[in-house]
Amino acid sequence: MTRSATVRAAPARQMWPLYAAGFTTAFGAHGIAANLGGFSTDAVTSLMVLGGLLALYDGAEVLLKPVFGSLADRVGARPVLLGGLVAFAIASALYAVADSPGWLWAARLGQGAAASAFSPSASALVARLNPAAKHGRAFGSYGFYKSIGYTLGPLLGGVLVWAGGLRLLFAVLAMLGAAVALWAVLAVPGVPPLPKARQTVLDLARRLADPVFLAPTAALAAATAALSTGVGFLPVSGRAAGLSPMATGAAVSVLAACAAFTQPWAGRALDQGRLTTRSGLAAGLAITAAGLVGATLPGLTGVLVGAALIGMGTGVITPLGFAALAAGTPADRLGQTMGAAELGRELGDAGGPLLVAAVATLTTLTYGFAALAVLLAAGAALALTHRPAKAATPGTET
Numbered sequence: 001m002t003r004s005a006t007v008r009a010a011p012a013r014q015m016w017p018l019y020a021a022g023f024t025t026a027f028g029a030h031g032i033a034a035n036l037g038g039f040s041t042d043a044v045t046s047l048m049v050l051g052g053l054l055a056l057y058d059g060a061e062v063l064l065k066p067v068f069g070s071l072a073d074r075v076g077a078r079p080v081l082l083g084g085l086v087a088f089a090i091a092s093a094l095y096a097v098a099d100s101p102g103w104l105w106a107a108r109l110g111q112g113a114a115a116s117a118f119s120p121s122a123s124a125l126v127a128r129l130n131p132a133a134k135h136g137r138a139f140g141s142y143g144f145y146k147s148i149g150y151t152l153g154p155l156l157g158g159v160l161v162w163a164g165g166l167r168l169l170f171a172v173l174a175m176l177g178a179a180v181a182l183w184a185v186l187a188v189p190g191v192p193p194l195p196k197a198r199q200t201v202l203d204l205a206r207r208l209a210d211p212v213f214l215a216p217t218a219a220l221a222a223a224t225a226a227l228s229t230g231v232g233f234l235p236v237s238g239r240a241a242g243l244s245p246m247a248t249g250a251a252v253s254v255l256a257a258c259a260a261f262t263q264p265w266a267g268r269a270l271d272q273g274r275l276t277t278r279s280g281l282a283a284g285l286a287i288t289a290a291g292l293v294g295a296t297l298p299g300l301t302g303v304l305v306g307a308a309l310i311g312m313g314t315g316v317i318t319p320l321g322f323a324a325l326a327a328g329t330p331a332d333r334l335g336q337t338m339g340a341a342e343l344g345r346e347l348g349d350a351g352g353p354l355l356v357a358a359v360a361t362l363t364t365l366t367y368g369f370a371a372l373a374v375l376l377a378a379g380a381a382l383a384l385t386h387r388p389a390k391a392a393t394p395g396t397e398t
Contacts, residue, residue: 139326220344
């Protein structure tokens with residue numbers, strides 16, 4: 001079920017382009033999303049248009065990540081990674097050159113489709129290039145740089161748009177995608193696809209319904225739901241408490257920073273046997289639920305406590321969840337698994353804010369945070385009570 005323990009960990013020079021690919025998709029997603037509404041009045045003429053442009057990127061990812069993940073298993077993850085990065089650069093250059101509302105829609109769709117290719121391929125390569133005993137550290141580092149992209153995207157994107165308009169941001173993204181693609185060509189080794197046993201649709205359904213896949217994917221979806229809820233609704237709580245936009249923006253930065261810096265620590269703890277995925281995922285879900293409860297406290301205290309704990313909890317869940325998926329997946333199906341897991345995360349990204357918004361509309365935002373906290377706390381309880389049928393590799397119990 002797992003890869004041979006004799007596989008050596010990849011040198012850092014081979015991993016850096018993969019970390020850069022994770023940064024690229026996160027920076028591109030949040031850098032543009034955070035600046036579309038305020039700086040592109042010629043192209044974004046209404047809230048409906050803004051919503052459509054935001055949904056276009058995520059919609060492409062939901063539909064295409066499983067497809068490109070399976071393609072990576074078939075032809076190799078490296079070609080799909082490189083093709084996705086090149087396509088991202090081309091899609092970004094479209095609007096930088098054309099500068100028209102129609103091309104903005106095309107560029108955003110192209111960026112989402114391209115990210116759907118290189119994001120799961122990068123995750124699969126992180127797993128393929130490292131032994132199972134090093135998966136926690138590898139995914140912790142990958143998640144760290146992806147979180148840095150989420151953190152810096154709105155800030156640096158805003159600076160670029162302020163300095164040269166939305167076209168400058170797209171031009172920088174085009175250069176970033178091309179540079180990372182060239183870096184990957186030079187540094188990332190070819191990892192040939194492995195021979196695969198025939199798989200029917202029923203076989204795939206059984207594998208995706210197996211707790212070995214379902215439990216970590218559900219935890220990753222829950223973490224993403226809490227993260228997007230925190231980013232979207234903690235500023236609302238702050239404004240209601242009379243806090244300035246600078247204060248609420250700093251709180252969101254605290255959330256992202258806590259998520260970023262927790263991930264390498266959690267990955268190392270997993271590899272060193274100080275955490276198992278079962279106990280670690282349960283702890284991460286519990287911490288995240290506590291953060292959502294903390295967000296119900298009034299004033300700056302609630303915003304900061306909520307941001308810090310949500311960030312820490314999701315930072316624990318993310319590397320452990322991906323390491324568990326890699327450990328429980330045949331090497332020839334890693335791309336397919338990572339693509340399907342990314343789909344789960346995208347659904348959590350959309351579902352969490354929708355749940356909180358629906359409850360808040362009927363009651364208050366406090367009850368919206370509490371409703372999501374209850375779901376995550378229930379997930380933590382299930383993770384603690386679930387016992388795997390087989391003992392997994394040390395440090396990767398699921």
